[in-house]
Amino acid sequence: MNPFKELPKDSKITYASWNSLAVKPYDKNVTGPYTKTRVILMNGTEFESNWFLHQFNRHCLNNDIRRAIAEVRRQEQQQQKRISALKPLDETVLEHTIGYEQLAVDLTAEMAQKEPNPIVKAQLDFALLEDFDHLYRYADLLDMEEGVHAERLVGAYTEITPARPTISEHRHPHDDVRRYINCWQDSLITRLHTGIITAAEQQTMNYYMNISGFYHSDLGRKLFSEIAMIEEQHVTGYGSLMDPSSTWLESWVMHEYTECYLYYSCYLDESNAYIKKIWLNHFEEELKHLKIASELLFKYEGREWEQLFVSGAEFPSLIKLKTNKDYIREVIKSVRLTGFKEITVPIDELPDNADFFKYQRQVNPSVGQVASHNVIEKHIKRNGEDYRFEDKPHVEKTLRDRTIDNTDLGRKKGF
Numbered sequence: 001m002n003p004f005k006e007l008p009k010d011s012k013i014t015y016a017s018w019n020s021l022a023v024k025p026y027d028k029n030v031t032g033p034y035t036k037t038r039v040i041l042m043n044g045t046e047f048e049s050n051w052f053l054h055q056f057n058r059h060c061l062n063n064d065i066r067r068a069i070a071e072v073r074r075q076e077q078q079q080q081k082r083i084s085a086l087k088p089l090d091e092t093v094l095e096h097t098i099g100y101e102q103l104a105v106d107l108t109a110e111m112a113q114k115e116p117n118p119i120v121k122a123q124l125d126f127a128l129l130e131d132f133d134h135l136y137r138y139a140d141l142l143d144m145e146e147g148v149h150a151e152r153l154v155g156a157y158t159e160i161t162p163a164r165p166t167i168s169e170h171r172h173p174h175d176d177v178r179r180y181i182n183c184w185q186d187s188l189i190t191r192l193h194t195g196i197i198t199a200a201e202q203q204t205m206n207y208y209m210n211i212s213g214f215y216h217s218d219l220g221r222k223l224f225s226e227i228a229m230i231e232e233q234h235v236t237g238y239g240s241l242m243d244p245s246s247t248w249l250e251s252w253v254m255h256e257y258t259e260c261y262l263y264y265s266c267y268l269d270e271s272n273a274y275i276k277k278i279w280l281n282h283f284e285e286e287l288k289h290l291k292i293a294s295e296l297l298f299k300y301e302g303r304e305w306e307q308l309f310v311s312g313a314e315f316p317s318l319i320k321l322k323t324n325k326d327y328i329r330e331v332i333k334s335v336r337l338t339g340f341k342e343i344t345v346p347i348d349e350l351p352d353n354a355d356f357f358k359y360q361r362q363v364n365p366s367v368g369q370v371a372s373h374n375v376i377e378k379h380i381k382r383n384g385e386d387y388r389f390e391d392k393p394h395v396e397k398t399l400r401d402r403t404i405d406n407t408d409l410g411r412k413k414g415f
Contacts, residue, residue, distance in 0.1 A: 002313045003260040004305050008288040013075050021081045024274065025088035028095065033155040034321040035272045037103035039086050040096075042282070044203025045196075045262055046080035049073075052255055056248050068296060072289050079282050086275065093211055094142045094220075098153045100204050101138060104131035105158055107200060109324035109331075114317055117190045120241055123178055124197065125331045126344050127234045129163040132328060134227050136162050136388070137372045140379045141220060143387040151389035157323040160389040162399050164335045166372035168347075168410035169230050170363050172355035175339030176236040183243040183254075188309065189316040191243075195258050196319075198238040205231035219378070222371035237339075249297045250308055256290040257313070265319040329395045336410050348413050360411065367407050376405035 026035065053073040057066050087096065105128065112124035139150035139160045150160055183191055208231055212224035246254070263283035270276040294305040305313070337344045338356055350356055367373055379386050385402035394400045398409055408415040 001264065001315050003257060003264075003287055003290055003315070004294065004313050006287050008291060009284045010288065013071055013285075013288060013292075015075060016078050016082070021078060021085065023082055023085050023278065026086055026272065026275065028088050028091045032271055033099065033102060033153060033157060034106075035270065035275060036099045037106070037321055038266045038270065038279075039083060039275070040099055040103050040203070041107065041200060042262065042266060042279075043080060043083045044200050045259060046076055046083060047203050047206065048195075048199035049076045049255055049259060050080065052251070056252060059248065062300070065296060065300065068292060072292055075285060075289070079285065082278065082282075086278075092146060093215060094138060094146060095148065095153060097138050097207075097211075097224075098135065098142065098150050100207060101131055101135035102154045102158050103200065103321075104128075104204060105135060105328065106321050106324055107319070108197065109327050110319060110321065111193045111197060112331075113324075113327055114189060115193055116187055117181060119179055120181065120190055120193060122344060123237055123241060124193070125334065126337060126339075127201070127237060128328065128331055129335055130166070130169045130230060130234070132161075132163040132332075133166050133169075133372075134230070136160050136386075137166055137223060137227070137375050139389075140387045141223060141375050144375075144379055144382065145217060145220065149387070149389070154389075156389070157325075159325055159328070159391060160387070161394055162386075162406070163332050164337075164410045165405070165407055166227065166230065167364060167367065167370050167407050168338070169233070170360060171233060171339045172359040173233075173236070174355055175341060176233045176240075177342065178237050178240045179342050181241055181243050183246060183250075183308075184310070186243075187316075188311060188313075191254065192258055192261060192316065194238065194241045195254065196262065198235065198242060201231055201234040201238055205235050219371060219375060223375055226371045247301065249293070249301055250303075252293045253290070253297055253305060253308060256286060256293045259286045260290055261315055262319065264315065268318060269320050325391060332395050335396055335399075336415075338410060347410055347415075350413075370407075373405055373407055380405070 050073055053069050057069050060066050108124050108128040112121055112128060115121040115124060142148050142150055181190055181194060205228060208224045208228035212221050212228060215221045215224055260283060263279050263286055267276060267279040267283055270279055297303050336346050338347050340350060364370055376386050380403055399406055
């Protein structure tokens with residue numbers, strides 16, 4: 001499908017009533033995990049759309065463009081409110097968080113396996129292991145505080161076990177900045193991947209940043225705060241991949257194209273008939289937004305949309321959320337990598353005076369101060385071992401012992 005050649009249902013933007021925004025929440029006990037993760041994905045996509053358009057508005061001198069931005073943004077806001085209302089009141093913060101991390105794991109794995117640019121693929125694989133470890137830490141906290149086994153929430157599609165320990169993810173800011181892509185040379189799917197994953201990780205970062213202060217336990221507050229800092233690193237890494245040379249109008253067209261691509265992917269992938277209709281409705285609204293952005297690109301920059309899609313604008317392979325256990329097990333073999341300026345290298349190859357070690361000494365003067373470690377230690381002390389859901393023994397032998405939380409792997413040389 002080429003969304004530029006699809007005719008929107010309505011020629012003009014119309015706005016929803018309050019009743020149509022107050023949709024029926026899903027039932028957390030019967031709704032599939034990938035329906036829940038699609039809700040999180042599209043909530044984050046709408047958040048990115050709104051804040052991109054706010055930033056565009058603040059950097060635009062033309063009030064005609066600003067009025068068009070405001071008109072589109074208002075409907076994007078309504079879409080976000082509708083999606084947000086799908087989350088039920090009885091789904092706890094930690095249960096919802098498991099959905100965030102399952103999305104991060106399986107969305108990243110889905111894209112990494114299709115990504116042709118080696119730099120982008122390397123960043124996807126690198127951060128995948130960190131989100132995978134976050135899922136494990138939150139799952140142990142959920143088991144301790146609510147008596148809920150996260151394997152039920154993820155539908156057994158995603159293993160729950162340690163990867164690169166969260167304590168080993170604390171890197172100096174310089175070591176999360178990557179090389180950016182070239183939108184004229186890289187494939188369409190690479191451009192989509194960088195925008196989608198940046199928005200998804202940004203939504204996770206924002207959620208954890210805000211929820212940490214409202215969480216009911218001190219250990220939970222500290223865990224959300226720590227992992228929010230890692231998500232900041234991920235947003236830095238992914239965001240730095242995006243081509244900074246694009247104009248505001250070029251970027252707007254790409255944002256709207258990405259939303260069309262994602263809503264259409266969700267529509268085809270969705271098993272919940274009620275939510276499937278929402279994805280289709282939003283897709284049809286996004287076709288209008290794409291048309292508006294394309295017309296403004298031509299009016300103010302004299303450029304047709306075809307000039308941004310030199311290899312064609314047909315949707316590439318659509319996003320399909322599914323189990324990725326075998327692929328993730330392969331990626332875990334690179335658990336000893338860490339960041340070093342624009343690249344990733346094995347921890348043993350870092351210079352002894354590297355910024356990574358200096359930063360670790362500053363933020364982790366004592367392992368006992370690190371919440372991600374304390375969650376596992378507390379679970380082991382209470383239950384004799386950590387909580388995991390594994391199909392077979394861990395691929396990394398040093399992470400098979402369930403009575404010890406490994407805080408050296410990927411952080412110290414020789415481990």
